[in-house]
Amino acid sequence: MKSIRLRNVLIGAVVAVLSCCALWSTVANAQESKYPNKPIEVIVPFTAGGPTDIWTRIVINALSKELGVPISTQYKPGAGSMIGSAYAAKQKPDGYVLLAASVSFISATFLEKESPPYDVLKDFTPIVSCIVVPNVLVSNTSSDLTSLDTMLKMAKQNPGKLTCATPGLGTTAHLVLDVFKMHGVDVIAVPAKGGGPAATALLGKHVDLAICMYNAAIPHVKSGAFRILAVTDKMAQEPGVPTFPEKGFPEAAGLGSWQGFVGPANLPKSIQDKFTAATRKVLQMPSVKKALEDAGYTIYYKSPDELREKMASDYKDLEKIVKAAGIGKYSK
Secondary structure, eight states: OHHHHHHHHHHHHHHHHHHHHHHHHHHHHHHHHTOOOSOEEEEESSOTTSHHHHHHHHHHHHHHHHHTSOEEEEEOOOGGGHHHHHHHHTSOSSSSEEEEEETHHHHHHHHSSSOOSSOTTTSEEEEEEEEEEOEEEEEETTSSOOSHHHHHHHHHHSTTTOEEEESOTTSHHHHHHHHHHHTTOOOEEEEOSSHHHHHHHHHTTSSSEEEEEHHHHHHHHHHTSEEEEEESSOOSSOTTSOBTGGGTOGGGGGOSEEEEEEEETTOOHHHHHHHHHHHHHHHTSHHHHHHHHHTTOEEEEEOHHHHHHHHHHHHHHHHHHHHHHTOGGGOO
């Protein structure tokens, strides 16, 4: 008799647990289906006013209206974007805290001597790539460096003679010169403290060339002071300019700064899909496209699967470049 009662109690307990599991599952599914129903926070792992902040603000202003909830930015700069990225990776995977990611959160893995407290390929859920900021190699229009071919010829005939300002050691722009070295092209890097100072150095003819993000070069390109010789990625603003890969430097394909949104690992697919679809719709809006292109960005939409492949490809390419250059975690 006691065994029958015990069995009934156990059966009852199992039924109760299963009922709770079903209820919890129903509640979780309901929450996902209603996403978003409260404000969303986007972590910007750089200081306010920079390239990542500007595109993020343009996109989330439209996204907020599309999704029907407020979307704000929170700045957590430092350690080559690792501080903000680490914070985002630890958040609950419910779609309410996302990261404004860029190629920097991959390159920091190799360029910073301290390893990041996350695995960039395992601890994030790719959501969508929005834009790319190409790095552009520019010369002063008053110089004889009228094309990339001319520059390469001069550099090979006079190794170590040409000088090129960069935004600083460890930047993707600076790594382009390391790619040149991998192919026997010796151009002396002159690190500056950012893209603006690098452009100013060329404007003042203190260097022969400069390489920086297109945003920093825009005023001088529009004024006619600078000539663009090559870019890391095809640009909406200068479609005829050749890319480095097209000119025989395939490793430079990952050195433009793609930027988009990622979430913590295990973000539910329903939430991922909804945010991706809304972002794609926003990027197709003429007003958003114009605002981004006027600010120096090129639309660079990639779906979650495409972004995952891009991240994996960049990871391999960047490690190869940094290792060959002997910098960052590979410095001796």
